[in-house]
Amino acid sequence: MPSSPIHIDSLDDPRVRHYRKLKDKVLDREGQLFIAEGENVVRRLLASDYQTLSVFVAEPRVAGIADVVPAQVPLYAASPALMEQVIGFDFHTGVIACGRRKPAMSLDQVIAKDKPNLLLVVCGEIANAENLGSLVRLSAGFGADAMVLGERCHDPFWRQSVRVSMGTIFKMPIVRSQNLVADIGRLQREWGVEVAATVLDPAAERIAEARRPRKFAIAFGNEAHGLTGEEIAACDRKVTIPMDLGTDSLNVSIAAGIFLYHFTQVVGLGKA
CATH class of the missing domain: 3.30.1330.30 (Ribosomal protein L30/S12)
Incomplete structure (x- = not known):
């Protein structure tokens, strides 16, 4: 009624x-x-x-x-x-x-131990509420199983984030990490997840050549500074989008859309 x-x-x-x-x-x-x-x-x-x-x-x-x-x-x-x-x-x-809001969730609550295929989006320090809302929407749209937000990440339930997510935040499992480097280690050891750091580094693996395993996480960093050195070191590999004409970077949500499209639609599962 x-x-x-x-x-x-x-x-x-x-x-x-x-x-x-x-x-x-x-x-x-x-x-x-x-x-x-x-x-x-x-x-x-x-x-x-x-x-x-x-x-x-x-x-x-x-x-x-x-x-x-x-x-x-x-x-x-x-x-x-x-x-x-x-x-x-x-x-x-x-x-x-x-x-x-719901009570905070842990990695153990969000990720099934026996899940054969897994896609996670890891956010080191997204400082802008609207960017974070866009990342939530992209993660949902490309079928991510969950998001893991670092200890310095913006609050995903501020109204700008909720609005830009277009309500997908109500379906997306989100873990607020208290120690992102430690949790990256847990993902690798306990769930067998391979973690790729997205970086601005011409020596890193180019996106066009990048493949993915069945259990995979993509890590995105701060809008201005990217992932920290410690976060990058904790990851298994580094991937990059090559830039031309002196462009130093893309907006984090645009970059995330490119990476997520590539790893879900272009190369698909289990093609590492």
Whole structure:
């Protein structure tokens, strides 16, 4: 049974306090909450196994969303003028929701010991929230089994990341590592995963010649500095995209799209 809309006439209403332009860190402290912006993202949140605390929409959007909001989830509605004061109308286009994070997951919970084929995306220190959201979307789109985020990586549940991920974050298993170098070692020893570091190094293996084993992880580094020397040393091999005309690098999400396409669509499984 769909939820009936509850009219809101002021952002001072305590029922919508989480939508008053709160900082992501504040939301996290108030119960590990996050904001989902836009109808498609909100629909994916509602269809996932994440808890949705409430949905908040502009009144003209009620008819288009009410049928997918369960009766136990409050559906708040306000005038378009009032909704424009919430974060930024251009981002959420009148449909927004508040969800609750799940408990943190470990490598052991995410990766089956007996899984014959495995693709992981490892992120050393992605500093930009939108880049991280794009990496989540790419990882999901190319069929990665999970992502492993380094200890200095941005929070993937900030609203910019959730928005850019287009809600794929609600399906993608994510492990927040406390020691990425140690966890790379665990992947190699305990799961037999080969880890490739993506680098800007003309001496590294060129992507066009690179193959992959059945259990494989691709590691991406910081937007400005790449992977650390210690992280690269922990990996089994180095791969690179050759650059011309003095270009020093690609945006990390563009590079990730090229690497993931190559290793999933061009060479496929077990062609190492």
